[in-house]
Amino acid sequence: MTIPAPLDxxxxxxxxxxxxxTAPRRVRVDARPENLPALLExxxxxxxxxxxxxxxxxxxxxxxxxxxxxxxxxxxLKLLLSAHVRIPREPGEYVSIYDLHEPAGFFERDIHExxxxxxxxALSLDRFILTSWDGPPPMRKDFDAxxxxxxxxxxxxxxxxxxxxxxxxxxxxxx
Amino acid sequence: xxxxxxxxxxPDPDAIEPSDVYDLYFGPNHPGIEGNYSxxxxxxxxxxxxxxxxxxxxxxGFEKIMEERLWMQNIALVPRICVPDPxxxxxxxxxxxxxxxxxxxxxxxxxxRVLMLETSRICAHLFTFGGNAAxxxxxxxxxxxxxxxxxxxxxxxxxxxxxxxxxxxTPGGVRRDLPDGVLDxxxxxLDELERRMPQFEDLFFxxxxxxNRASGTGSMSAEQALAWxxxxxxxxxxxxxxxxxxxxxxxxxxQLDFDIVTEEGGDALARMMVRKGEVVQSVRIxxxxxxxxxxxxxxxxxPLPNPLAWDLPAGEAYARTESSKGExxxxxxxxxxxxxxxxxxxxxxSMHAVQVLEHLLTGARIEDVAQIMFSLDACxxxxxx
Amino acid sequence: MTDKPLKAxxxxxxxAEEAAGPAARDAAxxxxxxxAPSPQERxxxxxxxxxxxxxxxxxxxxxxxxxxxxxxxxxxxxxxxRFDMERVGITPMxxxxxxxxxxxxxxxxxxTLKRVILSYEQMPxxxxxxxxxxxxxxxxxxWNSYATVKRLDQYIPxxxxxxxxxxxPEAVQQVLLQLIEDIDSGRANAWRDYYRNYDFYLGNQQxxxxxxxxxxxxxxxxxxxxxxxxxxxxxxxxxxxAESGGTPMxxxxxxxxxxxxxGRRKP
Numbered sequence: 001m002t003i004p005a006p007l008d009x010x011x012x013x014x015x016x017x018x019x020x021x022t023a024p025r026r027v028r029v030d031a032r033p034e035n036l037p038a039l040l041e042x043x044x045x046x047x048x049x050x051x052x053x054x055x056x057x058x059x060x061x062x063x064x065x066x067x068x069x070x071x072x073x074x075x076x077l078k079l080l081l082s083a084h085v086r087i088p089r090e091p092g093e094y095v096s097i098y099d100l101h102e103p104a105g106f107f108e109r110d111i112h113e114x115x116x117x118x119x120x121x122a123l124s125l126d127r128f129i130l131t132s133w134d135g136p137p138p139m140r141k142d143f144d145a146x147x148x149x150x151x152x153x154x155x156x157x158x159x160x161x162x163x164x165x166x167x168x169x170x171x172x173x174x175x
Numbered sequence: 176x177x178x179x180x181x182x183x184x185x186p187d188p189d190a191i192e193p194s195d196v197y198d199l200y201f202g203p204n205h206p207g208i209e210g211n212y213s214x215x216x217x218x219x220x221x222x223x224x225x226x227x228x229x230x231x232x233x234x235x236g237f238e239k240i241m242e243e244r245l246w247m248q249n250i251a252l253v254p255r256i257c258v259p260d261p262x263x264x265x266x267x268x269x270x271x272x273x274x275x276x277x278x279x280x281x282x283x284x285x286x287x288r289v290l291m292l293e294t295s296r297i298c299a300h301l302f303t304f305g306g307n308a309a310x311x312x313x314x315x316x317x318x319x320x321x322x323x324x325x326x327x328x329x330x331x332x333x334x335x336x337x338x339x340x341x342x343x344x345t346p347g348g349v350r351r352d353l354p355d356g357v358l359d360x361x362x363x364x365l366d367e368l369e370r371r372m373p374q375f376e377d378l379f380f381x382x383x384x385x386x387n388r389a390s391g392t393g394s395m396s397a398e399q400a401l402a403w404x405x406x407x408x409x410x411x412x413x414x415x416x417x418x419x420x421x422x423x424x425x426x427x428x429x430q431l432d433f434d435i436v437t438e439e440g441g442d443a444l445a446r447m448m449v450r451k452g453e454v455v456q457s458v459r460i461x462x463x464x465x466x467x468x469x470x471x472x473x474x475x476x477x478p479l480p481n482p483l484a485w486d487l488p489a490g491e492a493y494a495r496t497e498s499s500k501g502e503x504x505x506x507x508x509x510x511x512x513x514x515x516x517x518x519x520x521x522x523x524x525s526m527h528a529v530q531v532l533e534h535l536l537t538g539a540r541i542e543d544v545a546q547i548m549f550s551l552d553a554c555x556x557x558x559x560x
Numbered sequence: 561m562t563d564k565p566l567k568a569x570x571x572x573x574x575x576a577e578e579a580a581g582p583a584a585r586d587a588a589x590x591x592x593x594x595x596a597p598s599p600q601e602r603x604x605x606x607x608x609x610x611x612x613x614x615x616x617x618x619x620x621x622x623x624x625x626x627x628x629x630x631x632x633x634x635x636x637x638x639x640x641x642r643f644d645m646e647r648v649g650i651t652p653m654x655x656x657x658x659x660x661x662x663x664x665x666x667x668x669x670x671x672t673l674k675r676v677i678l679s680y681e682q683m684p685x686x687x688x689x690x691x692x693x694x695x696x697x698x699x700x701x702x703w704n705s706y707a708t709v710k711r712l713d714q715y716i717p718x719x720x721x722x723x724x725x726x727x728x729p730e731a732v733q734q735v736l737l738q739l740i741e742d743i744d745s746g747r748a749n750a751w752r753d754y755y756r757n758y759d760f761y762l763g764n765q766q767x768x769x770x771x772x773x774x775x776x777x778x779x780x781x782x783x784x785x786x787x788x789x790x791x792x793x794x795x796x797x798x799x800x801x802a803e804s805g806g807t808p809m810x811x812x813x814x815x816x817x818x819x820x821x822x823g824r825r826k827p
Contacts, residue, residue, distance in 0.1 A: 023274055025423055026493060050401060053495070054521035056506045069506065071493055078422055082493055103404030106529050114238075128529075129231035129559055132670045132769075138239060138706055145239045145706040152768070153710040156698045203675055204626040206654050211627055211672060232672045233629065236707040243704060252701060258633045305636070321636045328637075339633060339726055556630070559669075 003027055004077055010042050025079050033085045037097055040070060040083065044100060048076035052097075055107035057115050061141040064089045066117055070097070087117070096121040114139035195219050199541075203232050207310060207545030210258075210555040212528065214548075218541060226536035228529045233559040241518045246272055247345065247482035249515065254340045256520055257557045259302050262295035263498035265344040268518075270425060271507040272346035274492035283473040284348035285426045290464050291344065292426075292496075293457040294331070294361070297368070298324045299499035300450045300457075303552050307447055308379055310545040311388045316379055323371065326364055333357050348476035358465050365458050376451065386444060393535040393547035394442035403534060404526035407501025408449040409551055413441035419497035433460050443550035450552075453499075486513055500524055500552050522557025529558060610746065617686070618743040621660045621736075622653035626679060629666025631692045631726045638729040650736055656682040661739070662716075666726070667695035667708045670768060673715060677765060680716050681777035685786065687751050688739060691721040692732070700725055714764045717750040717757075755783035759795030766797055772804040 003011075003021055011019050011029065017039065018030045031039050043049035053071040060067060070083040087094050096119040098104045105123035112118060112125045116137035119125065127133070136143050166172060202213035213229040237256060241249050253268045254261030266288055273280065280288070301324040305317030328338040333354055335341035343350050379385055395405070397413040410417055418435045420428045436452030438445035479485065489511035495504045501523025510516040528551070535547050602610065627635070638645050639652065653659045656679040668676060680689070691712045694700035699710035712718055719742065722735045742748040754761060758779055766773050780798060783789040 023492070051406075052404065053493075053502065053504055054506065054519065056517070056519040058508055058517045071504070071506070073423075075417065075422065080423065080493060080495070101404075102402055102530065103526055106404075106525050127231075128229075129234045131229075131231055132674070135706075138236060143706075145236060146243065146704040148706045149704050149710075152706075153699070153708075154714065155703070155710045158698070203672070204624070204654075204656070204679055206625050206652070210632070211629065232669060232675070234669050234671070234707045235667060235702050236705045240702065240705050255630055255701065258630050302636075317636065318640045321640045322642050325637050325642050338728065 004079065006047055007077060007079065007081075010046055011039075013042070014039055027079060027081045029081060029083045031083050031085055033087055033094065036070070036083060036085050037095060037100070040072065040097055040100055043072060043074070043081065047074055049074040049081060051075070052101035052103045052107075053080065055104060055111065057111045057117060057139075059089075059115060059139065059141045060086075061089075066092060066115060068094060068111070068117075072101075092117045094119055096123075098123050113137065116140065196224075201544060202229075207548070209306060209549055209553055212553075212555040212558075214532070214536070214544065216536065216541070216544065221541045223536050223539050223541060223544070226533050228533055230528070230555060230558050233556045235560070237560040238518055238520065242515055245482065245513050246485060246487060246515065249518070250345050251340075251342050254342065255556070256560055257498070257500070257503075257522060257554055258339075259554060260295055260299035260499045261340055262291050262344065263496045263503050264520075265341065266292060266426075267494045267496040267503055267505045268507070269344050269346045270496075271492040271494035271505040272487065274494060275490040275507060275509050276346065276487045278347050278477055278479075280348040281474045281477055282427075283352075283468070283471050284475045284477075286464055286468050286471060287349050287353065287475065288344055289426050289428070289431070290361075290461065290468065291331075291334075291341070291349075293460050293464070294327055296499045297454050297457050298327050300454050301327075303450060303499075303549065304375070304379065304447070307443075307546070307549045308385070310549050311385055313379070313382065313385060316375075319371075319375065319378070323368065326367070330357060330361050330364065333360070345476070347479045348474070350476075352475050353468065358468060361461070362465055365461060368454075369458060372455070380448070380451070388543075388546065389444035389447065389550070390440070390442055392443040392543050393539060393550060394440060394445075395531075395535060396441060399534070400441060400531075403531045405501070405531050406526070407497065407499070407523055407552075408446055408453065409501060409527060409531070411435065411437045412445035412449045414439045419495050419502060423495055425494075425496065431460050431463055443546055446550045446552075450499075484513065486511065498523060500554055500557070501527065503557075520557075520560055522554065522560070524552075524554040524557040527551045528553035528555060614743055614746055617660070618740045620649045621688075621740070621743075622658060623650060623661045623663050624656055624659035624679060624683070625652040625654050626656075626662070626676070628664055628668060628672050628676060629693070629695065631665030634726055634729055634732065635663070635665065638732045643729040643733055645733065645736060648737070648740065656680075657684065659683055660687060662687065662689045663692055664689065664696055664712055664718075665692045667693075667700060667702055668712065669707050670709065673709055674769060677716060678775055678777075681775050681779060685751050685782075686743075686748070688743070688748055689716055689718045689750065690735060690739065691718045693727060694723060694725045697721050697723065709768070715761060715768075717753040717761070719748050719750045752786075752788050755779065755786060755788035755793060756790050757792035758783060759792055759797050762801060763795070763797040766800060771800050774801060774804050 003019060007027065011017050014035050017035065020028055022028045049072040051073040053073050056069040058067040065086045066089055068085050068087065071080060073080050094117060096104065096108055098108065098121065108119040108122045109124055109128055113127060113130050114137055135148070138145065197218045199216050199218055200213060201216060202208040203211045208214070211232040213232065215227045215229060216223045217225040237252065241252060244252065249268065250265060253264045256264050301320040305320035308316030331341060332338050334357055335343040395413060397415050400410050400413045401415065414437055416435045416437050421435060433456045436449050436456060438448050487509045489509055491508045493504060493506050495502060503523055504521040506519040507515055508517040532548060532551060532553060536544060539547060637643055662680055662683060664676065691697060695702060695708065696712035699708065702708045703710065709715065720735050720739055722731055724731055739748060780789065780793060783793050
């Protein structure tokens, strides 16, 4: 299985775009951040990649980067293309593709809420889900959700008789 | 009857007097909202001039807690993302893990997965059937639909042990084989459903009130639906024959014979008719799956290491499924360890409950809000995760 | 992070509730149009009237139709033909002002909890809260989630819990029948606890929502009206409440999406 010729041609027009087929009907493209909007526009205009399935964000804490993945589907080629870009974690800014794909409005707002990435030109960057939240963006890797949950919410201190018996015999719970 | 549908054009917001404008909160405590969700509408008379969706009431931080659990433990979490139709969630997660790990479930497991998926599709549509009718005041449908669905939940209980959240489809296959006799019971139930379908149709689609309320309500053209990101039955009701089971097939769907149901019009009535057609097609698929499962023997899981010590290689996968609501996708990233590095859930309702709903509500009447939301089958837990 | 007070302490010991009865009523002052005396100190006539009222009330319960979480998917089967709770008089009601039972179906995110507390305070007494599912008991499946509360009975008093994830309609039926029995025998009195220990509940709510948390319902006034105000009703948190300037309307305005209803971007 190889990348279909029309797609190969279009990808060849942009500088420094690496592409490979990862699974049946799945192509991975690694693009430079400045090339991505042009790439998506080319794909939409020439090869029928009309449907934006999702925009995902992955936080690579050690490398200090956010990876944004744009998944677009072409009905003509029956192919899903995932375009990966890496942006620096500080300041965490990128350009919006709302004018190209309207579904981006939801995903960019979601990524902004959860990761803190600012999209220039997005439909809206206001809170949608986390309107009662005043902590750091929760999906970042440096936010410890379990610690936060333990500090904010109290739980039942469950110590039944059978556990006491086990502890008396020398066993007990591991922490 | 047609003159009732001559709704005048959307009033220009700048031309409306401020005293004619009224802001109303719809939800979250509202029977006309599907689930725990809220819409803020700005009204001029009973016409909506603007609508803003407000979610987050069901937010549990799924994507964060999935990163802290083992690959196998997440199967217990994942069905809870979409409450009415949990089986595609399990299947898509399992498939994304298999894509990363290079696993292929055995053939018998794939056929069983299709059985579960299509039965869950029937259950979800029967549930929506009732909810949709309730929005126009026809409550009998809810009783019929929910009770019929309950009989299918008995089949699920027999196979998996639970009615709603099965925790049955795991990476590598399914957890256990089908019990004896369940295929006969499922076939008898499908006969019963087919016998009752004319009654359901008569009650819902031959009803003049429903037809008058539903036709023309919340209508969108094919271009609008594609531009707004609508998928699933909402898109097929606009005449676009797009179905992931055909376009991006998975499991054993290429071997199955079924039609893609489309309708013209893109309004609430067309969407309900598409769902009715999908129930018929799901029954058709199940009637092909059941005999195949009777004759096919084999394991139902591929050999896996100890799930408590199972490291997946580094990689990523994007698995897509046609759930009853639309396109469901999981983007799973592994950094080579026992836990996922990132799981991103793309629910179909991420589009339907937010942007599509806001577009369709603009210009609608206040009494149609509930019907538009239910006909889009917007599922708030999928939006909030 | 705003400067929130620490988590509230454990609730005061059970003995304090009953002892607070008569003394509190005397201390509450005028306005005792509808005192709610504890079961031991009612007169005979009062006992007969209460028994009759409980008997009738138990057979006509309205459940608030607020689907707060996952568990709401098992409510239509419980109410419709197969399990049919309507034959024991339990039916959904859309407004909290006329509802008896608040069924918390599953987990509560912080945003939902605010609305649940507002709805709970809008319900007239006597009211009953049922915690549906493991998430209300100890966090359930989301025990390490940053977005859900782990214990329901720290924020509003709960009569009964239903274990399960999710509970079957038969389990729901069993608990509803248990609740009917409890109401009938006069045991379902958790709603009084909200007035008796308002400071405890308010403290937990303030720890979660901020020191300016305030609701339109005058809970202390109601507590005094029912004669249930006692030592647990007033405390440091109610003092904060009195000093707070924000009403929930202002809080809601502050937290709502700023992409509020202004002009939309034309497609």
